[in-house]
Amino acid sequence: MLTTASDLGKDSSRLQKQPTTISSKSEIAVTLKNCSLSFGDVQVLNNVSLDIYKNEFVSILGPSGCGKSTLLRLMLDLLQPNAGGEIVYPSKDLTLGMVFQKPVLMPWLTAIQNIALPLTIGEKKFTKKEAKEKAEGALRLVGLQDFVNHFPHQLSGGMQQRIAIARALAADPTVLLMDEPFGALDEFTREKLNFELLRLWESPETSLSTVVMVTHSIQESVLMSNRVIMMSPRPAGVEDIIPVPLPSPREVGMEELPAFHQTVKELRKRVKHL
Numbered sequence: 258m259l260t261t262a263s264d265l266g267k268d269s270s271r272l273q274k275q276p277t278t279i280s281s282k283s284e285i286a287v288t289l290k291n292c293s294l295s296f297g298d299v300q301v302l303n304n305v306s307l308d309i310y311k312n313e314f315v316s317i318l319g320p321s322g323c324g325k326s327t328l329l330r331l332m333l334d335l336l337q338p339n340a341g342g343e344i345v346y347p348s349k350d351l352t353l354g355m356v357f358q359k360p361v362l363m364p365w366l367t368a369i370q371n372i373a374l375p376l377t378i379g380e381k382k383f384t385k386k387e388a389k390e391k392a393e394g395a396l397r398l399v400g401l402q403d404f405v406n407h408f409p410h411q412l413s414g415g416m417q418q419r420i421a422i423a424r425a426l427a428a429d430p431t432v433l434l435m436d437e438p439f440g441a442l443d444e445f446t447r448e449k450l451n452f453e454l455l456r457l458w459e460s461p462e463t464s465l466s467t468v469v470m471v472t473h474s475i476q477e478s479v480l481m482s483n484r485v486i487m488m489s490p491r492p493a494g495v496e497d498i499i500p501v502p503l504p505s506p507r508e509v510g511m512e513e514l515p516a517f518h519q520t521v522k523e524l525r526k527r528v529k530h531l
């Protein structure tokens with residue numbers, strides 16, 4: 258198991274990571290300024306402007322093919338706003354992490370080797386010993402410390418996705434970008450991982466401050482997020498930003514609250530208009 262709600266319940270610092278209201282004092286984690294992007298003749302993003310704050314969990318919803326994954330790749334610096342605009346990360350101690358829909362694990366590497374591998378290559382290189390220690394820590398965070406030497410085929414789909422989350426967390430990101438991370442999982446595992454991710458985001462054991470998650474599930478977006486960004490059809494822009502008026506921290510059973518139903522209903526109404 259991951260760090261549980263009850264483990265963290267006595268720690269007031271977890272409450273620092275849930276700004277349900279954005280005030281003028283909220284610190285920006287990333288700003289997209291009038292970003293437009295085309296693949297050849299196909300314009301995918303049109304004038305996307307967005308501020309995402311430190312200590313917030315944001316979901317991105319929108320029609321299939323509108324450009325949600327493209328937006329994340331832009332934020333990860335894998336793509337450039339080639340038709341105008343810029344992306345600004347004001348913080349000096351920024352580390353970006355990414356989790357994809359599929360875990361994309363190397364089948365010939367064990368759980369710990371899969372997590373350690375990216376730490377030994379790229380810009381921020383760690384020694385093999387450091388990488389192993391960080392990978393062990395990340396495995397503990399996702400509750401898979403007993404599966405250190407298991408290969409991917411010896412793990413369930415949910416466990417493989419936890420390894421992918423651990424791999425992203427091992428680099429100690431401040432901003433985590435997630436592209437439908439639970440889309441391929443059954444409903445039971447998905448719900449479990451939803452709360453495990455929330456606990457990790459709240460945990461003082463990680464540097465994680467901001468989560469930006471693309472999802473196709475309206476319910477998931479409401480349950481997890483402080484705000485939901487609704488994208489318009491391609492070429493996508495920001496259609497709407499909907500705050501989620503649920504109490505923090507989020508707990509199992511909040512799906513029964515009237516505020517949950519009202520926000521889901523509101524989002525459904527807006528989806529129908531797209």
Ligand SMILES: Nc1ncnc2c1ncn2[C@@H]1O[C@H](COP(=O)(O)OP(=O)(O)OP(=O)(O)O)[C@@H](O)[C@H]1O
Pocket residue numbers: 296301319320321322323324325326327328491
């Ligand atoms: N590398 C690429 N080259 C050309 N076109 C691309 C490339 N990547 C994405 N596209 C196009 O950009 C558009 C947006 O794709 P993207 O994957 O960002 O959408 P999405 O909103 O994430 O879709 P979905 O919800 O179905 O996952 C699509 O029309 C897609 O074909």
